Amino acid sequence: MTITITTFERSPDGGKGLARDMRVRWALEEVGQPYGIRLVSFSAMKEPAHLGFHPFGQIPTYEEGDLALFETGAIILHIGERHAGLLPKDAKSRARAITWMFAAVNTVEPPILELVTAKILEADKPWSKERLPLVQDRIRNRLDQLSARLGNADWLDGPFSAGDLMMVHVLLRLRPSGILGEFPNLSAYVARGEARPAYKRAFAAQLAINDPSHDVGG
Structure with missing residues (x-):
């Protein structure tokens, strides 16, 4: 059965790899599974067909x-359980990889998303300037903890896993802020993720959709 995922017709980031369908694309590339895409506009995401x-009313979705x-966490867990390459065979290692998946989206990502909200959606609020440093400090606190745990290792727990895939993509959202650059080992960790051939293929596929020459109606 063909796998189909939904993605933005035009991504807000212009195809820089930050939209969440990138996580699913990357996971499918890591396990060598082909997939198709269905482009969805912002208005179509709120219509009954997509709901x-x-x-x-968000993206991505996964259909098979x-x-x-x-x-994305549920989708990537499903992919990892069905195909080799994202979750270790050893039961304890597998459980730890899944733990890191949850840590990425439940512990590390929330303050990062808060920063996006503070900078974009709340920038015109009278209390915005006072709140922003508090949000940034919460992020730094999480990164201090993550940096200490990673240390000099290449990946979070042995070989690359779905936990690393999720964590790298979460951390990528911080790059424009400059905060990620304050943590050399985390910056290097993200760079290792981006250097993986599967990531490069997924990035190129997402970027192609957002290329001005791409005809979304074709």
Whole structure:
């Protein structure tokens, strides 16, 4: 059965790899599974046809036969459980990799998303200037902890896993802020993720959709 994922018709970041379909693309590339895409506009995401796949009107979704999934963590866990390459065979190592997947989206990502909100959606609020340093400090606190745990290792727990895939993509959102650059070992960790051939293929595929020469109606 063909796998189909939904992605932005035009990504807000212009195809720089920050949209969440990038995580699913990368995971599928890592396990060598082909997939198709269905482009969705911002207005179409809120219409009944898409809400049937994603009740919160977001992307990506994952469709395979009569199976429809949403939430990148759930999608990547499903991919990792069905195909070799993202989750270790050893039960304890596998459990730890899944733990890191949850840590990426539940512990590290929330303050990073808060920074995006503070800089873009709340920039015109009278209290914005006072709040921004507090948000940045919360991020630095999380990165201090993550940096200490990673140390000089290449990956979070032995070989590369779905936990690293999720964490690298979460950290990528910080690069424009300059905060990631304050942590050399985390910057190098992200660079190792970006250097993986599967990441490069996924990035190129997402970028191609956002190329001005790409005809979204074709």
